[in-house]
Amino acid sequence: DAGITQSPRYKITETGRQVTLMCHQTWSHSYMFWYRQDLGHGLRLIYYSAAADITDKGEVPDGYVVSRSKTENFPLTLESATRSQTSVYFCASSVQANTGELFFGEGSRLTVL
Amino acid sequence: SQQGEEDPQALSIQEGENATMNCSYKTSINNLQWYRQNSGRGLVHLILIRSNEREKHSGRLRVTLDTSKKSSSLLITASRAADTASYFCATAPIYGGSQGNLIFGKGTKLSVKP
Numbered sequence: 567d568a569g570i571t572q573s574p575r576y577k578i579t580e581t582g583r584q585v586t587l588m589c590h591q592t593w594s595h596s597y598m599f600w601y602r603q604d605l606g607h608g609l610r611l612i613y614y615s616a617a618a619d620i621t622d623k624g625e626v627p628d629g630y631v632v633s634r635s636k637t638e639n640f641p642l643t644l645e646s647a648t649r650s651q652t653s654v655y656f657c658a659s660s661v662q663a664n665t666g667e668l669f670f671g672e673g674s675r676l677t678v679l
Numbered sequence: 680s681q682q683g684e685e686d687p688q689a690l691s692i693q694e695g696e697n698a699t700m701n702c703s704y705k706t707s708i709n710n711l712q713w714y715r716q717n718s719g720r721g722l723v724h725l726i727l728i729r730s731n732e733r734e735k736h737s738g739r740l741r742v743t744l745d746t747s748k749k750s751s752s753l754l755i756t757a758s759r760a761a762d763t764a765s766y767f768c769a770t771a772p773i774y775g776g777s778q779g780n781l782i783f784g785k786g787t788k789l790s791v792k793p
């Protein structure tokens with residue numbers, strides 16, 4: 567089925583380790599986004615991408631790295647995980663400009679011990 | 680940069696009643712969107728209303744937008760237990776922060792009791 571899939575759905579890691587969250591979409595949407603969701607903060611934009619090889623920072627980019635070599639994939643890497651990065655991470659895509667309807671994945675719940 | 684703020688934070692109603700949630704925002708917008716999130720799941724788009732529209736309907740959903748007051752409301756009529764979820768408004772600012780990307784509020788948690 568077409569859609570947007572995230573992996574892993576659940577991950578426990580330790581402080582200082584590198585973690586990569588994967589996001590794959592089958593629609594060929596131009597825009598892709600990474601959000602984090604925390605109690606009391608709602609959803610905050612980490613990074614976004616307007617097309618392959620074009621990425622830009624969102625509201626809370628520190629400690630994260632993204633790449634987009636192919637239109638369908640948008641991995642998010644935590645280079646050295648910290649406890650403050652414990653969160654639920656959502657990937658989303660959009661067919662239009664960055665103000666169009668967003669299609670979300672099911673989320674990746676990350677715990678950093 | 681919190682743009683949209685939903686009100687109330689939590690709402691509990693009986694099945695069959697109407698549920699109204701409000702969203703206020705701060706800057707001029709291109710459009711405003713509402714999303715639903717069931718527990719443990721991703722967000723699902725419900726409806727988009729553009730800045731030049733005042734009201735929009737989709738099934739049991741009715742959304743209004745008042746750009747002079749910088750506010751929007753989402754009305755769910757004849758609610759069902761399956762409507763239990765968190766509801767978020769998201770605004771697309773014309774100018775300034777977030778490079779024009781959607782900014783989400785913190786959500787209203789709706790509980791519909793059978």
